[in-house]
Amino acid sequence: MSQSLYSTLAWLPAPPREFAARCRALPVNAADLGSQLQALAGFGLDENQLTRLSRSIEQARQDGRSLAPLVPFRLGIVSNATSHFLVPALVATAARHGIALECIEAGFDQAMQEALAADSPLNLARPDAVLLALDYRGLPLRTTPGDAEAARQTVAAALAHIDRIRGGLHANGKTVCILQTLARPVETHFGSLDLVLPGTLRSLIDAINRGLAERVAASNDLLFDVAGLAETVGLADWHAPTLWNMAKLPFASTFLPLYADHACRLLAALRGKSRRCLILDLDNTVWGGVIGDDGLEGIIIGPGDPTGEAHLAVQQTALHLRERGVVLAVSSKNTDEIARRPFREHPEMLLREDHIAIFQANWNDKASNIKAIAEALSLGLDAMTFLDDNPVERGLIRQLLPQVAVPELPDDPALYVRTLLAGGYFEAVAFSVEDRQRADFYQDNARRIALQQQAGDVDGYLASLAMTLTIQPFEATGRARIAQLISKSNQFNLTTRRYNEPEIAEMEGDPDCLAWQIRLADAFGDNGMISVVICQRAGSDWQIDTWLMSCRVLGRRVEEAVLQELLAAARRQGIERLVGGYRPSGRNQLVEGHYRKLGFTLLTQHPDGRSEWALNVAEAEPVGNLPMDIRHLGVAGSSPAPQRSSCSAASRA
């Protein structure tokens, strides 16, 4: 973490190994070339990869091909350092932000001449904006420690110099100037005293930066706070004396991707392309824990606990964004009533229902929900940012709704806020009264909306996850985790029967008891044990005593796979019927229809909500095309070597 969050653009997914090959393989005549370029720009690219991508963009432009839906933008660059290396990084990064960027560079240290002459290449190009990429080393800054009057004159002269450049550009092209603040050097004259004395480099640069901000406030120009950026990553890393001496590079090229991303955010904001809605996941994002399993008392939120503080900071940030006019929405896999309880009843929650415009807590895939949220708010998908701790959900949205911004999150929730804000999704170039009022305009008390249709090929995405389901009878090493799942799972739990470790140990090796611990691994990693099934033999029936699953893997067809394997095991052991029951616990409404969905027939429906279901093993329909491999470990006490089930082999065919 620390500065590597910024230098590697860690909120963006890591580029694929074959990135360069994918750039080269861009189709010559695709109608969606612009979208494909934008997708490639969406990775956290380093300088060489940005250069590679910019070549593809320049080539397409030379060939006269359309870059739509990227929006054209002409940026002039005026610098008193080497700006040439900025261009490819800016061109490639702009595509990330939906912009087809063309750069016009003024000659090295030709700022004044190019700005003032109406017929200079810069002014003739009629740029939409001109970036004044100024470095303190190229300004006439005479240090006069302790001499306030001389310092005042030095600051005034430097600002007058910049004003003349701005004046020339405004007069000749009616363009917007983007003024860079100056990143101060790390080297001091006296030490801490530098901030006290007028006329030190530190004091001069501070005064000039303040002067630049005042100029921006009083004009249509924009500020690019490079000084703030340099301080964020650390001035000692930002400044690279060797590179300055060798080639007048104004900062370490490690930060070129970051610099370019920040510059392009401004251009995107100028074109109205900043994000306008933040969609929040709930469990382990807005609070610690799983509300459906842990309950109101069990979730972690609020001061006094490091995890609670981390999630509280997420809520605080969401509220700050809302005050700026960013609309808040929720997309959570939960039962609606349960998901709303913390918002209504938890004393430590900062977020309340009336802060949330649309509240989608259901068990449908999140792509469909996010699409519905965008439509209900009349915002484009490219106005959405989606915050979720679960990499599988993030991957789904990136694949099905690539226009939605989905920041990668680190494991530690303490860094969620920093990562979200590092992404700069909500960059603004102005703040108006309307912005302040927008949140209230959208305040419709956590409205719930009906889903019209599925957003895309969820099955295709599941197949790409390379899931492996591992089924193993109960044994000693899994016992503690089995006991934990049995005692904690509330939502996907058909009967909510609790067993302690000695009781679980008794089931190990019981010939009349089929007891499975089930694990799931996927492309993102190992989810560990996610499901437990216990069946007791009763004549030629298996009574399904317990069937539970972690909601984290809901919607991935795990329950279908488990049924398929249960049926196969039943056939091998001469079982004729699976009999299962649903016992309402107040928290497991989610699985009320579980057996119906799996093709069981209703035997009894009790007035208190309990129901009994049965499935004839011989008549059960085969489950088709499960998007996972299935392995059995230690079947019937035989060798512990992995063994593929015959059924799963068939399903993969």
Place this chain on the structure above:
Amino acid sequence: MKSDNNLTQIYSKLTEIFRDVFDDDSLQVTPELTAADVDEWDSLNHIRLVVSIERAFGLSFSAAQVGRLKNVGEFAELIVSKL
């Protein structure tokens, strides 16, 4: 033997970096290779190359060290001396 292995590894890493910087997967990185042999090897790409090598090997070079280099072979020797 060990230093030979080292050098082989350095060249294989250098090849990857050169191909990345100059966007040419057919580039053969030999000790004799010089800037004159590669069209794209201008002053800007030279800086990119140096920075990429510094990052990949976790080293840093002074301007003078880099300025003295006549070919890739000397660059590899400089890397060996710093590893």
